[in-house]
Amino acid sequence: MSDSQDAGRSVTLGLMCGGNGKVEDAQVALDDAIEAGYSFMVTQLVRYPRAGGKGSGASSSRSSSGGVVSAAVPEGLTHSDLVLRDLQNANCFVGIIGDWLDLAYSGAQVGGEDVKHSAAELKRELEWAIYLGLPAVLLNSLPDSASALAHLAMLTVDSFHTIQLQFRNLWVRLSVDSNEDLRKFATFLTLAAPVSSFVGVLLELTPELPDAGMLARWRGEPVRGVLVPTSLFVKNKAGYPVLLRAHQAFVKSMIEIGAQIIVQTTDGTPASEAAAYAEYVEHLASTMEPSPVGGYEDELQAPLQPLQDNLESTTYETFERDAPKYKLYRKAVRRALADLPDNLSVPGQEPKAPYVVMVLGGGRGPLVAASLAAAVEAGRAIKVYCVEKNPSALLTLQMRAEAEWGGLVEVIGSDMRAWQPTELADIIVSELLGSFGDNELSPECLDGAQRLLKPGGISIPASYTSYAAPISAHKLHTELQRTTSSSPSVEINMQTPYVVYFSNVHVLDAPLPVFTFDHPNADIAAGGMADNTRFTSLSFTLPHDATIHGFAGYFDCVLYKDVVMSINPESHTPDMYSWFPIYFPILEPIHGKAGEPVELHIWRKTTTSKVWYEWAFTSPVPTRVHNPKGTSSHIGL
Template sequence: MSSVSRLGLAVKSIDQTAAELLSEWGVGLFLVSSSDVDARSGDLLRCCVFMITSDSPEHWMKQVHEIVEQGGKHCCLSTSWECLVTNSARLSEYLNVLGNILPLDGVLSLALPLTDDSACWELWKRIATSDIKVMLYINSPVEDSTVRSWSMEPIAGIVIDERSFVSVDEIHVLRPEIKSMITEIVRKSNSSIFVNASSGAPSYLGYLEWLLVRGEIKYEPVHLIDPLQPLRDDLDLNIYEVFEKDRTKYHMYKEAIAASLRDMKEKHIKVLIIGPGRGPLVDIVIDEVQQKGLSATLNAVEKNPKCIPLLEDKNKHKWHFKVNILHDDARKLKHHHYDLIISELLGSFGCNELAPEILMPFQHSKSTVFIPQSFENFIRPIFFPEFTKLDATSLERPYLAMPTSYDVMGEYEKVWKYNFPGNNESVRRKEISFSPPVFGKINAFEGCFVANLYQDISIGMLSSLEEGYCNSWYPYLLPVEEDNVAENSLVSFSIERCMADDLAVWYTWEYKKRKYNSNGQYSINLVPLEKVNN
């Protein structure tokens, strides 16, 4: 198969036709009755998902044992709704026993219909464990919210029958609404797709293979990213280029700079730009100073040696030597008075790229205007499927990611705020309570920020911002052990910002009496000044 997702075929038995489909079409998987387990070759057994259709838990055990003895590895429990409801109290126990019968690389799944009926979803949430997956049967369109919810679950496969197709010019194609549903589920879960067709299997499979090869249906993995540490690391220029594509951010900075300059009483002003990168903020300052007929002393301090040649070239050919380019760590500058200090040191959690520590030394003058004037971070509980793959050690650190799907399990709550100028302690602690709106799971807390640039001009990551919503930051994610929570229950969480001997900053967070990153195993390096540019 050339595609990530595998195609499967639901068949009554592995006959000659099925074997030909395996070799000629690369079908990859067969959904077969458990009664057909005997006399299968090893290669075919590895391609089979065995359906167990009995309503008797004792029979489930017997059939799983038989399947495993023959070398099978994937069992799918397909039982009546009445049986599921009747046995719901002990269903998790039964499923755990069945899972323990299978080999370590075995798979146990439960067949359920994709439906808007909340009873099906609630039953699944009560019994779902890390050891069981769901086999979704799609027969008719459902609400987008239903698709989003199920796509975050561990899906073993999607089963569609010939009713999901229509004939167009003698070619079987998926109905648009069904195709949209499958596209969304595969995009987030990388599910296998099974076709249940009484005849004409090559036609259905050929069409689906065409969609997969063209990328119309494809899995889009979520990548966990190590948060940037620009004070420690010298970022590549292409990273700055990506940041600069956020038009909203620079438009709002332009508005804030223009407003601050209008309020300046002095005709000659001193401006400091901290961390100019490739120079977009310098461009804005020079333009606004000229438009308002002001004279200005412009200093731009940049620690990254990769940016200095570009800044010096711009200063020569574009800015006409109007800017003093300083290759240094801003913390080493002598604390002269500045009328305006502009920076874009904000990380995804506001303070996680050490903006407070860099800006604190410049607060000696109460008349200095800072852009941003303040920033505040927020956090909320979520269920993020990618974190189910993390081991215990990997839970002890933060990540950046742009989740394609996640469950929001509480509203954003404020954490802490920094004002410039202001009393900005590095070490802080906050205890927060949340109330999950629905029954579900929590395995992460998602952080973001809002920054007030000047007066009422703000930027940030909250989608509720009428203006100033920016897309150049990814959410800041703090993983925790997976936890089931009840609707409208009280969820307690605490977070602390720690510092050790002015060498490092880190976050410690606590949930369900477990502390994470308590000793700063993952920390943000402050880089001692005696080591800067030495």
């Protein structure tokens, strides 16, 4: 399936003809659809010779195009690959399956003929889809009864495993305004857990959309496509079909998470007449803001290990592009310098020494440059010590010191915790924060470096606070379940935090503060020992029925007084992308009801060699404590 892109966001367009997707000639319909601007079609996969869906026993028959179906066609199927004429086009079809399934039976009939027949037919249809090379199949509905839903899940898991997992994309059609559909889907995913990562939603829009809260829920679900009936379009003044604003906004939100848009025409409307709808959806996508992260949406990344590993030049370069961050640092240093006692010389006396600014963890020098610029703005003379342990970054710093910084900067190759200076700092400046604030060991580093600061000296940052909120994130959860022989086990994956730019994620309540660290550390200043272990309990409320897949982590930071930077969604610094949120997964999803409390417990633990987090939910359903003793993930000291 190909993408169309004018500007803004890319979107993949599909076409479904009529209420059941039935077409007389699949190849002709596809040709017309492509001509009209679509990339694929949703259509019936098979036809049966008589109602009820059970095979006739014939080994051959006539296809709708007049071609002879070979004896290899499963018994009872009368819609063959010969209709396509060119199997290279098979990847342009999503096949509708299972409309014939007899799922209204009770648990007492598990061993009955209906169940056996259903299992056999579903397996045959999936095998047929594999043979044709279809990228996905669609189930138009889920059964109502719990028993039937369980049987369908059993058939799905059994069929996927029986065909050796060659086929991995099952779409389920749900209505955007149906709580019941979403409830059944959540149950189905739980029952079909072994293959749930390959189950997605085709979300059908309705004339009246539900409230904003319910619409937001879909951002956390595995929405593969959005079905937009042409009956929802209205004509604008120029006579072109357009969607109402509410539908426009929701379609855009689904395009943001990568959902494909499928236009469903009315019965009898040929594919060739659907071009205007494709043009409109493409135009809608072209008006959207481009992705701010260039394709990194929902990509799981391991947090940095800054004390154990030396960063690559490309990583430094990425950080240095974040202009808003360094503008805030420059402002903070300028304010701090202005607040220090005047160091201007008195006429007739020796000039006072310049202020001492220590940049701890200098990287390739952006904080040094920001500090020097701040000193010029503040009218203060400074001397800068730039401390960096990365041997490769030191070369860059030394070249910049000679070429750019005019003897104002002394480069020190050392771990900040071990360096023994000849003088103390008026201001220390550092950039050691992670996505959860303290998760890259800023507390341990700055506590160890506090001896470098004069009494009454200033630390930039002055403090930082982590935040957490429960999230629904089916895509992230299932991605962690996909392991290979060379990757960590699912148990380890599900107990490891990941940095990720959220897209296909729904945050279920406003983030709450978790841990705060202040610098200079008052305990150390008073002659005591630093203790950076922490524990907190947080209480949230579910705004609606939801599935919880873990929690999101953020931070905000006071650089100096009122100079603040933040990745907390409630106060995010505009256009700052140095930090993505962090995702703490859980082993098993939790299903909760609207209004139920969500209780989350988080520990920060330390030893002399490592720091790690442990976490658990106690409601709506208790979970195990994740990552005990840091066995799955930790940050090395």
